Amino acid sequence: MTGLFELLGLGASAELLSLSGWGGNLLRGLANSLQIAFGAFGLGLVIGLFGAYGKLYGGKVTRDLLAIYTTVIRAVPELVLILILYYVGSDIINKISEAMGGGRVEINGVAAGIWVLGVVQGAYATEVLRGAIKAVPVGQIEAAKSYGMPAFMIMRRVTIPAMMSFAVPGLANLWLIATKDTALLAVVGFNELTLETRQAASSTRAYFTFFLAAGFLYLMVTLCSGAVFARVEKWARRGQPSLKGGAR
Amino acid sequence: MDTAAAAASSPETDTRREAIRVEDLHKSFGNLEVLKGVDLTAHQGDVVAIIGGSGSGKSTMLRCINFLETPSSGKIVIGGEEVVMRGDGSPANQKQIERIRTKLAMVFQQFNLWTHRTLLENVIEVPVHVLKVPKAEAIARAHELLNRVGLGGKEDTYPAYLSGGQQQRAAIARALAVDPSAMLFDEPTSALDPELVGEVLTVIRDLAAEGRTMLLVTHEMKFAREVANHVVYLYQGRIEEQGPPAEVFGNPQSDRLKQFLSSVA
Numbered sequence A: 001m002t003g004l005f006e007l008l009g010l011g012a013s014a015e016l017l018s019l020s021g022w023g024g025n026l027l028r029g030l031a032n033s034l035q036i037a038f039g040a041f042g043l044g045l046v047i048g049l050f051g052a053y054g055k056l057y058g059g060k061v062t063r064d065l066l067a068i069y070t071t072v073i074r075a076v077p078e079l080v081l082i083l084i085l086y087y088v089g090s091d092i093i094n095k096i097s098e099a100m101g102g103g104r105v106e107i108n109g110v111a112a113g114i115w116v117l118g119v120v121q122g123a124y125a126t127e128v129l130r131g132a133i134k135a136v137p138v139g140q141i142e143a144a145k146s147y148g149m150p151a152f153m154i155m156r157r158v159t160i161p162a163m164m165s166f167a168v169p170g171l172a173n174l175w176l177i178a179t180k181d182t183a184l185l186a187v188v189g190f191n192e193l194t195l196e197t198r199q200a201a202s203s204t205r206a207y208f209t210f211f212l213a214a215g216f217l218y219l220m221v222t223l224c225s226g227a228v229f230a231r232v233e234k235w236a237r238r239g240q241p242s243l244k245g246g247a248r
Numbered sequence B: 001m002d003t004a005a006a007a008a009s010s011p012e013t014d015t016r017r018e019a020i021r022v023e024d025l026h027k028s029f030g031n032l033e034v035l036k037g038v039d040l041t042a043h044q045g046d047v048v049a050i051i052g053g054s055g056s057g058k059s060t061m062l063r064c065i066n067f068l069e070t071p072s073s074g075k076i077v078i079g080g081e082e083v084v085m086r087g088d089g090s091p092a093n094q095k096q097i098e099r100i101r102t103k104l105a106m107v108f109q110q111f112n113l114w115t116h117r118t119l120l121e122n123v124i125e126v127p128v129h130v131l132k133v134p135k136a137e138a139i140a141r142a143h144e145l146l147n148r149v150g151l152g153g154k155e156d157t158y159p160a161y162l163s164g165g166q167q168q169r170a171a172i173a174r175a176l177a178v179d180p181s182a183m184l185f186d187e188p189t190s191a192l193d194p195e196l197v198g199e200v201l202t203v204i205r206d207l208a209a210e211g212r213t214m215l216l217v218t219h220e221m222k223f224a225r226e227v228a229n230h231v232v233y234l235y236q237g238r239i240e241e242q243g244p245p246a247e248v249f250g251n252p253q254s255d256r257l258k259q260f261l262s263s264v265a
């Protein structure tokens, strides 16, 4: 029994994963990852909402620009985009800083991560939300118009709540992608969960332990997200008879 | 300005004030001219029934009145206030049209209740958010109105859980909640199962009896004859014939109206 325990190195693992040691680093990495995923998802939502409205109701120029944005972002591999956006972004900031007489600026990793992933998320969110807005029965929007609601109020009180049930499944996917895409930020040296794991693993040679632990953390994030989104979806679908019970 | 002269020329001399006036209304969808110059006046308390074949432009006319559809040309005057239009027929002043729309409550063929809101929320939505009525007051009034249309106790139900007739009655309560100066009905019973038509007509009949101004597009000829005091027959975008129901239904002049009436009878 003890032999098996030793064989798997679990005793050693427990020690390695202790919070004061590498385990703490992993959790800090997770916190960073979540922070970025959260920010990027939020930024993506904002971009997506403007993008969707722009695509649906904007003028020709707006629509063309948005088409370029969503097409390019969705065509280029995310890893490449992250490298481009990260280096282009920091380059621009430094150019501006130098032009204004300042020196080189240290780019805040979290902010950079949010901006890079947010731009990527925004492209997908634009499409998710555009589809959801189009799925809202026109009659509901007409009713709002016919009772004198101004355009912004219609968006806030009718279109957005009514489109939620169509948007939530797609947005849940986007959120999970956001949590996983944070791992790609390792290439620009950002201390998120994957990079922390790699460092811990290579320093201790306990690859199996650390990557298993990281995998477990990602799994927990997914499971918790699933539970949260299930509730959100239930709320968004209020007023709609369930598909299961409603087969009459 | 001379007030005496103004008074003499004002429509106050007609005891009933004008609610809706449409002059020379044209509407085209692309090359298809759907309305070819419609004139119509409804005074306060009038119940105007609009009848006509499918595609004759009844819905389009009703929708032009509150600018859900942009007229191609013409003039629309609501409660004495002319809607300022641009050259292309679109309202020049969005605020004006929004204000006028709150006085014209529309009831749709497909009810168009907001499905993510309960009946109570549907009824208080416009009073609270558009008309800025205090919420408690709006809720009290909503209870009254829902009771009135026979939906007391259904306040917290979502529209999808109700029958078509109940949904349409809720939509009528929503319309009444804005205290409209005129109501626009577009075939309010056409989407209903036959056994549910009666309950909705009863509510509308009730409203007519209390002197509500309404424009009512309908295929229910018997009902139109009973509640309307003016009937308009639309044929291919023009008013072919109009008058009191007894005249229009009892003694139709044009062959088209005769044919139409015999086809729907």
Ligand SMILES: Nc1ncnc2c1ncn2[C@@H]1O[C@H](COP(=O)(O)OP(=O)(O)OP(=O)(O)O)[C@@H](O)[C@H]1O
Residues within 6 Å of the ligand: B029, B032, B034, B052, B053, B054, B055, B056, B057, B058, B059, B060, B061
């Ligand atoms: N948005 C639109 N675009 C193009 N054509 C339209 C549009 N709305 C209506 N039409 C056309 O205008 C004509 C009149 O339509 P309208 O809906 O006003 O008829 P209606 O008298 O209400 O008919 P029904 O009794 O079937 O409701 C029809 O030929 C219809 O196809």
Ligand SMILES: [Mg+2]
Residues within 6 Å of the ligand: B058, B059, B060, B186, B187
């Ligand atoms: Mg119609």
